[in-house]
Amino acid sequence: NVKIYTRPNWNEKHKAEAYPELPYRGDKRQDDPWHWNSGPHAINIACQTKHAGWFTKKTNLCFMIGFDLTQSDTCNNIYKNTEGYDNKVIDPKYWHYQLNQLFAHHSQITFVWIAPEDYVCPDAWHNNENFFKETVEQFNQFIKDFTYNHKLADQFQA
Numbered sequence: 001n002v003k004i005y006t007r008p009n010w011n012e013k014h015k016a017e018a019y020p021e022l023p024y025r026g027d028k029r030q031d032d033p034w035h036w037n038s039g040p041h042a043i044n045i046a047c048q049t050k051h052a053g054w055f056t057k058k059t060n061l062c063f064m065i066g067f068d069l070t071q072s073d074t075c076n077n078i079y080k081n082t083e084g085y086d087n088k089v090i091d092p093k094y095w096h097y098q099l100n101q102l103f104a105h106h107s108q109i110t111f112v113w114i115a116p117e118d119y120v121c122p123d124a125w126h127n128n129e130n131f132f133k134e135t136v137e138q139f140n141q142f143i144k145d146f147t148y149n150h151k152l153a154d155q156f157q158a
Contacts, residue, residue, distance in 0.1 A: 005045055007034070020048045023105040030094040031101075037090075039067055040098040047106045063139070064113045069095060069122070096122040103128040114139045 005011075008018035019041050022033055029035055036044075046062055069092050080087040103111055103125065113121065113133045125131050134142075 005041070019045055022101075023047070024101060026101070028097075030097050035094060036098055037095065039095060040102065043099060043102050043111075047102060047109055060109050062109050062111050064099075064111060065139075067095075067099075067113060067115070068119070069115075096124070100124050100128070103131050106130075112139075 004014075004016040005019040006014050006016045010016075011018040019033075022031070022036075022044060025031070033041075043062065043064065079085040100122065107128075107130055109130060111128075111131045113125075113131070114136060115121075115133060117135050119133075121133050
């Protein structure tokens, strides 16, 4: 049973679930859920729903895959030049801030950003003891080990 999420004021029109509220209140523009894009919202949904996807085991582990966080000055939107999207480069500073807020407010969850070795991580993220960056190769080894053992380490189980 897959759920599709959208903004609370759009959910009935699109017959989708309203995404959950943020785990904090802030007074900055980037704290307003309207100014969050799909990536930070997806992480917030994952943190609040704890999908039981590892052989029906709930986990306190959140892998961030596909978050390039703008590593170049070229267009950073895979939907560029499609209906509803232009090819404008988006400044990632809101994403950096919003994801950092989620790391801080979900301290019981271990966040692992899977990215190429040369990708640059926002400095503020390193201040969170529950945040790690791993390479694609390291992630592939984790998956192989998990597939072989069919077991998550205790610290990753909810």
